[in-house]
Amino acid sequence: MTMATQGTASNYLQRGPSPSGLADVVDLILDKGLVIDAYVRISVIGIELVTIDARIVIASVDTYLRFAEAVNRLDLTQTEAAGLAELRDGGSNKKAKGAVEGAKEAFSGNGREREKSEKD
Amino acid sequence: MYVYGLTSSGRTIATQGIGDAPVSTVEHGEVAAIVSRHPTTKLRAKRRDLLRHSDVLQAAFAAGPVVPLRFGTVFDSEGEVVESLLGARYEELVQLLQRVEGLAELRLRGAFVEHELLSEIVAEDARVAALRADPGANMVALGEAVADAVAARKAAAADEAVTSLGRHAVDVHVDEPGEELEVIRASFLVELGDVATFERAAEELARRHRGRMKFDLIGPMPPHSFVSLDGERG
Secondary structure: OOHHHOOOHHHOEEEEOOOOOHHHHHHHHHOOOEOOOHHHEOOEEOHHHHHOOOOOOOOOHHHHHHHHHHHHHOOHHHOHHHHHHHHHHOOHHHHHHHHHHHHHHHHHHHOOOOOOOOOO | OEEEEEEEOOOOOOOEOHHHOEOEEEEEOOEEEEEEOOOOOOEEOOHHHHHHHHHHHHHHHOOOOEEEEOOOEEOOOHHHHHHHHHHOOHHHHHHHHHHHOOEEEEEEEEEEOHHHHHHHHHHHOHHHHHHHHOOOOOHHHHHHHHHHHHHHHHHHHHHHHHHHHHOOOOEEEEEOOOOOOEEEEEEEEEEHHHHHHHHHHHHHHHHHOOOOEEEEEEEEEOOHHHOOOOOOOO
C-alpha cells in the first residue's frame, strides 16, 4: 500500500453533491425530512411499491446457503489473500472442489429472488 | 400548494418544481415556505417528482439555511400554508431554522465487495476454512460460519466509519443497513466550514478499505435526517 500508486479519491469513494438516483431519493425524500401534522400530508400513492425492496432479512438459511455456495465457488488463486491461505492449507482445496460441484448442483435451484422496486 | 421545505425570509429560489411549476416562497415573519402550485391533492411518488423535490431543496440550500420537508406535503392554498404551518408553528420553525443554519448533511453508504470479502474470510477465518475444506461439511453450517464472519467484519467497519467521521460532525444518525453486504448507511451533520475536512476523512476511510469496500458519499445537502418537531411522527 504505497502512496505513489494511490489515485484520486474517486477510486474508492464515489461522490455525489446531491441525491441523484431512485435509491437516494427514496432514502432521503420519502423516509426523512420534517413531517408536519399527519393530516396535512396527503396520500402519496406508490410509496409501498418503491420501498418494498428496502429491508431484507439477513440471518436466514437462504443467506447461509448462498454464502456457502459463494465461498465454495471462490477461485482462491486469483487473490493475494487466497494465495496465503493455499500455502497454509496445502492441497486441501483440491479435495474441496469435488464437493463444491455437487453442492452447486444441489442448490442451483435456490437462487435468491428479490422484489424489484418500481422504477417510476 | 406543494411545500418542499422552509428557509429564512428574503430569498429568491429561481427554479422549477414538481410538474415544472415555478417555485416561489410564502413568507411569514422570518420564516418562508418554499412552494409551487400543485393542481391536485393526489400525488404519486414518481421518480422524477422525488428528484425534483430534492433538486428544489438543493437549489434553496445553495442560497441559505433549509429545513427539508418530507415528500408529499400539500396545502389547499397559500393562506393555508401561513395559517396551518408557518403561523401555527412559528416559534418552533424559527428555532429549527436557526439550529440548522451553517450545517449540512453528508450521507455515507458503504458496502463490502463480495468476492474480496469472502476471499478474506476464507483466508483468515479458521472455522470457515476448515468447513470449506471438508467435503462432508454441512452447507448450512458453512454458510452460517461465513455469515458470522461477515457480521463481525460489518460491525467493525461500521464502528470505524462512525468513529472516524463522527469526530468531524456535530451529530450522527445511523440507519439500519439494507442489503446483505451493506455495512453502513449513516448521515452526518457537519458544519459548512468542516465539510472539506470531513470529506478528507471519508476519503481516508475509503482508502483504508479499498478493494474490500465500496463507499459513496452524498452531500453537502440540506439536513434531511436531522429535522423534527416535538410531537410529530418522524
